[in-house]
Amino acid sequence: MVTSTLSPSVRASLPWVLALFAGASFAQASTPEAASQPPLLTTLQYSSPIQAYQGYVEQPVQSWRTANDRVGQIGGWRTYAKEAKTQAPSSPTPDAAPVSDPHSSHHGGGKQ
Template identity: 35%
Template sequence: MFHSLSARWLAVFPALAALAAAAQPVPAPAPATGEAATRAPTALSYKSALEGYRPFTDDKPIPWKEANETVRQRGGWKAYAEEAAGGGAADAPAAHQGHTMPMPPAKKEPKP
């Protein structure tokens, strides 16, 4: 099956390593000495993760007509868009100046 001596050792070595690992003695626990031996173990305390839990209370939704009227009074969706952009519509192009690609230098055409 195996044609060389090194291939036989490669097949036998994992089994020998497993036997050697299983033959190791289990170390005994260290004897208690001094103050640690006379002191009683501390009592464990338990605190539930749900101790301060308050169930979700759903607020009463307002009628959709009233919500739409509130949005209209505030300036509609454009007012919300300007608020999210951080100001008026004039500020929007300045906010995106970092997104432009640099232009490559202009090539000089040779004179004929």
């Protein structure tokens, strides 16, 4: 005599599970009507996202004086600071309370 180690609830649901799998296999079978239709004409195109990638190219070495003069013509660091200020997402509202010492919570809050 063969004894089963499955619980009674699992044994009761086993026929239903097998019937479900059998129905799913029949649902996936192709019909002769579908096989007689000509395939759809589609053209797939793939463009690689790294197709336009340009590897690192070492730039020619130039005189540091020439480089500094160029930065001076552009406007120097002040121009970059103005660009960063105009591109800032938003400045804090004037109603916000200023933080007295942002580092006061470090190392127990005491100054040494």
